Amino acid sequence: MSRPTTAPSDTLGIGTPAGNRRFRRRLLSWYDRVQRDLPWRESRDPYWVWVSEIMLQQTRVAAVVEHYKRFLRRFPTVAKLAAARESSVLTAWSGLGYYRRARMLHAAAKKLVRDREGKFPTTAEELRELPGVGRYTAAAIASIAFDHPVAVVDGNVERLLQRVLGKMLATEELWTTANHLLAAKRPGDFNQAVMELGATVCTPRQPKCLVCPVMEMCATRGQLKSAAKPPRQRKREIHYVFDGRKDQVLLVQRARDAALMPGMWELPQVTNVNGSGQPWLTLRHSITVTDYVVRVTRSSAPQGTEGVWLAKTRLTKLPLTGLTRKILRAAHFI
Ligand code: SF4
16 A cells, blocks of 8 residues: 655645645546546446446446447447347346346336437436436436536545545535536546446545546555445355357347346356266356356256247347356357
């Protein structure tokens, strides 16, 4: 962890009009110099902003970039998204996980087209009425796409503000503080700058205080312990059967009312590896707080499996679970 070089209390200033101005100035000039080149920053079109914000929920930037580009090529406008079949939307979403987000995105697109001729509302309050758009997402779209002066608070902003101010803040205090600090003339840039600083410099572990643009105004300079303990990863082993012939593979569809990934396609899951030999494939897969060891046997699916033989060429159009896609790629089947 970087060490403080001067006593922070001399230079704090945040909370006073002059201190807040200085914070904004430093943050924005840093952002103008070093912001990452990300595809959703090429346009302030609310559709682009909205899709990126939904994809970035609980997903890392690096994992989103290519999915985002592909998704926008497939559905370049809100009207195209609204007109698509749900299975096409889920297929385009495949690999990003948390498929409820894709369903909500689709439902919101339909609502926008049905009720507003595809035009987005411009304020955070109205945006919150869209399916899948909560307080944070509404504020992000309103500020970035429409310069609506409203601050955002996500995990990065929360960590950064608490470190800068040197104290833990309750949820409402965080939103109030962020709104006081907000640069009203450039709210979208300000919000992106705070999140960018939290994601790239004021990182959860080992913040890079020596290159931080607000280091002189920071009360803790990396010394504030996070109250939240990182969740403990659970470990599980799961088994699948790869039942393939020529250019076809047997897949099963998850129940439409399943809590996770309803309606998506996957390899038949079995309770244990058939026989005592080595599995055909072993790979690792993580979903939120669970690390899976995935063992795949190449054999016939158990009797009674309600599967469908699907040609390789159809798989690109089917919503596969991310893990199934990963297995089929590892098997060089797709
Ligand atoms: S804001 Fe974060 S990175 Fe910057 S000085 Fe404070 S603790 Fe370090």
